[in-house]
Amino acid sequence: MARRPAPGTRDRILRVASGLFQRHGVRAIGLQQVIDETGLGKSLLYREFSSKDELVGAWLRASDAAWWTKVEAELRRHDGDPARQMLAIVELTLEIARSPDFHGCVFYNTASEFRDAEHPGRREARAHLERMRERLRSLARAAGAEAPEELADALMLLMGGVYVSTSVLGPTGPAAAALASARTLIEAHCQAPAGDSRLPR
Amino acid sequence: MARRPAPGTRDRILRVASGLFQRHGVRAIGLQQVIDETGLGKSLLYREFSSKDELVGAWLRASDAAWWTKVEAELRRHDGDPARQMLAIVELTLEIARSPDFHGCVFYNTASEFRDAEHPGRREARAHLERMRERLRSLARAAGAEAPEELADALMLLMGGVYVSTSVLGPTGPAAAALASARTLIEAHCQAPAGDSRLPR
DNA sequence: GTCTATAGTGCGATAGAC
DNA sequence: GTCTATCGCACTATAGAC
Structure with missing residues (x-):
């Protein structure tokens, strides 16, 4: 059976991104860093945020x-x-x-x-x-x-x-x-x- | 004899970079854009500024x-x-x-x-x-x-x-x-x- | 994984002052 | 013609968006 989307994924990405963006600025942060720090996969990030x-x-x-x-x-x-x-x-x-x-x-x-x-x-x-x-x-x-x-x-x-x-x-x-x-x-x-x-x- | 170094090169680079950096921000501007707009070569930019x-x-x-x-x-x-x-x-x-x-x-x-x-x-x-x-x-x-x-x-x-x-x-x-x-x-x-x-x- | 952009290096070709 | 400043391009390595 298909696994259901874990709840709170979006918030988790947002929290991690917020920390990194605040600390270093947006242009200094690559999405790869956000992905690494969330522990989620790339596809999940792009499901929540299209860009x-x-x-x-x-x-x-x-x-x-x-x-x-x-x-x-x-x-x-x-x-x-x-x-x-x-x-x-x-x-x-x-x-x-x-x-x-x-x-x-x-x-x-x-x-x-x-x-x-x-x-x-x-x-x-x-x-x-x-x-x-x-x-x-x-x-x-x-x-x-x-x-x-x-x-x-x-x-x-x-x-x-x-x-x-x-x-x-x-x-x-x-x-x-x-x-x-x-x-x-x-x-x-x-x-x-x-x-x-x-x-x- | 030899060709003389063109005067004002450094200032030219600085003027162009200033315009671009002010308008778009530093991280948004690649050195290639600075080079293109000065009409100078990359080597000259790196002679004047090491990074x-x-x-x-x-x-x-x-x-x-x-x-x-x-x-x-x-x-x-x-x-x-x-x-x-x-x-x-x-x-x-x-x-x-x-x-x-x-x-x-x-x-x-x-x-x-x-x-x-x-x-x-x-x-x-x-x-x-x-x-x-x-x-x-x-x-x-x-x-x-x-x-x-x-x-x-x-x-x-x-x-x-x-x-x-x-x-x-x-x-x-x-x-x-x-x-x-x-x-x-x-x-x-x-x-x-x-x-x-x-x-x- | 793919494609693009970027910092930085290096070199042959060329332009121009003598 | 000689000599050098400088261009233009090729190249590496890294990183980024998606």
Whole structure:
């Protein structure tokens, strides 16, 4: 009788590919390495993903989903305080950037490796960043910022800077100034007339 | 007697390689493409650069030199006003990021393509960023910032963010908020007691 | 397994300055 | 004609996509 496909094959490939792509970059990794490390056969990989590009796209979609799970959990801890929620997102990026095997934001990295706008890697990166921008905008509006779009964008720049700077100069590089910078920006945009908009230190 | 070596060969290779590497990334470009586009022979390329890695290093060194030429020219236009000089550097990165064929900061891009700390691409990227950080620190000190290192780092993050964000979302993305953000940060750090530290709009 | 691409080597042919 | 810079091509070895 025919053997049934083992469940979780796709996830296994995705997990292995994710580790290798993050650590070394996509172009530096051959599918052979992915196959070797999964212990699966070549045919199985090509059954799940019709090409390397598609695997890259699927990897970034999974990364995006994992990110939002973390973010929304974090936001729930500061419900009703959108200014604090924006800061929490910055804190989350810092925590990620400080993790032991950090090698840069997978979305920025992958976009930089694939310049063609139609490449799944770039498409997913762009989509992720647009979702981030939109989420920050809604928080900035909720926080009563005078120029919510501008505040959201300022935080996007800050977080992008945290990622790229940390990936080259490490967590003691410029990223060390990120929290203070975020507070300055949020407070400057959200100063209530009463002056009670100070974020916790 | 003998045929003279053609002058400018090295520069020609460097110019062509620079264009291709910037546009497509280093790993996406084969030396054959560089050779084809220069119209030179393979042997000549290998006489000037003993390996692709070395070519990458030389390219980034040249890019670093070109950057500082631009920066110091810009700084001279605001001599004696270090706060304005910091803003001028941010303006310069914005101008570069807005140029028609911008594909991200070559230093961040190359560092993301080569994770090995010993790779010439990564070494030069790191060196470039450290020089930038130091230059900004000296300006922040000269401007009398209360926490000059922190201000310098905040601007580093901002500029890094401008580059990566523009390379994916274009100049109408978050980078549009960069100038306002820079002003907020510089003013917050350099407020003179007399309150006369406002930057020109 | 197949086919393509790539880094890097080496050499004969040729072009051009004297 | 002589001499050398440089081209163009052939070649190896390795790796990658599929």
